[in-house]
Amino acid sequence: MNAERRPLALYPGCSLLSTGVMYRLSVHETLRALGIPVRELADWNCCGATSAHYLDAGLALLLPARNLALAEAQGVDILTACAACHHHLARAHHALAHSESLGRSVEEHGIDYRGDVRVQHVLTLLDDAGLAARVRRPLTGLRVACYYGCLLVRIPRAGGIDDPDAPSVMERVLRACGADVVAWQAGTWCCGAGLAVAEPDVAQGLMADILAEAHRVGADCIAAVCPLCQLNLDLHQAAIALHRGFRRMLPVVFVTQLTALALGADPRRLGFDRHLVDALPVLAAVEVVAGGRR
Structure with missing residues (x-):
């Protein structure tokens, strides 16, 4: 693989254009504030998500492989x-880099990928961006629980971004923004993912455990990096709170909404109005709206 760093293109994926649009907005606002140029990958397709990877192993490789080939060509x-x-992109890159037979199989479908693309998550980019020196609106006093979910860190050989058992990159990023990052046990617990539709009682039980742990440590909000995790905890929280007797609701925001806030972005451009659980307490905590704590 070519070690030379090339321009970055954001692969938004499907969720960032729908339920997770506030993630996309805040990624662009964060990078704009840092002066990091990024465009979106042209002509991208779905990574396969859960469906392809459950139904067809070949398709599960071809879909992300096409995106890798597009990036290489661009x-x-x-x-x-x-x-x-x-x-899925990191696993596909790893698989193709270590198997000539898989490389030939994707070539048979018209996909030419030579392994010359780096797949980087926005968290690792921000971790190396010198955030602390660029903060204009410190998140001082905002108690944040960092929630990774299952997928991001649990691919160590194929591109996991951190220690799968005790990740800390999101904590470093948010501490650089001035947040009070709480220590908790649920950072990599499963939210139930698609079981929220197929087996809602099971999934809500898993979500309830995550929320209970966040309440236990006194978090003001949960920061997420997975659109499905964020949606599940946001969408189902009212029902869970009623069942479990939680006295308050916890905003579940994307980590880049918080970084963009800290870097001085206009909160009206970050999609806070799209959350089901009111995110205004987060804004109030950093004195973006009336009623702040300091």
Whole structure:
């Protein structure tokens, strides 16, 4: 693989254009504030998500392989935000780099990939961006629980971004923004993912455990990097709170909404109005709206 760093192209994936649009908005606002140029990958397709990987192993490789080939042809490296997209793209890159037979199989479908693309998650980019010196609106006093979910860190050989058992990159990023990052045990617990539709009682039980742990440590909000995790915890929280007797609701925001806030972005451009659980307490905590704590 070519060690030379190339321009970055954001691979948004499907969720960032729908339920997770606030993630996409805040990634662009964060990078704009840091002066990091990034465009979006042209002509990208779905990474396969859960469906392809459950139904057809060949298709599960071809879909991300096509995106890797597109990036290679466009002379860019891929920047990911969605945890699942990163997982599938990184696994495909690793598989193709270590198997000539798989490489030949994708070539038979018209996909020419030579392994010359780096797949980087936005968290690792921000971890190396010198955030602390660029902060204009410190998140001082905001108690944040960092939630990775299952997929982002659990591919160590194929592109996991951190220690799969005790990740800390999101904590470093948010501490650089001035946040009070809480220590908790649920950072890599499963939210139930697609079981929220197929087996809602099972999934809500898993989500309830995550929320209970966040309440236990006194978090003001949960920061997420997976659009499905964020949606599940946001969408189902009211029902869970009623069942479990939680006295308050916890905003579940994307990590880049917090970094963009800290870097001085206009909160109206970050999609806070799209959350089901009111995110205004997060803004109030950093004195973006009336009622701040300091």
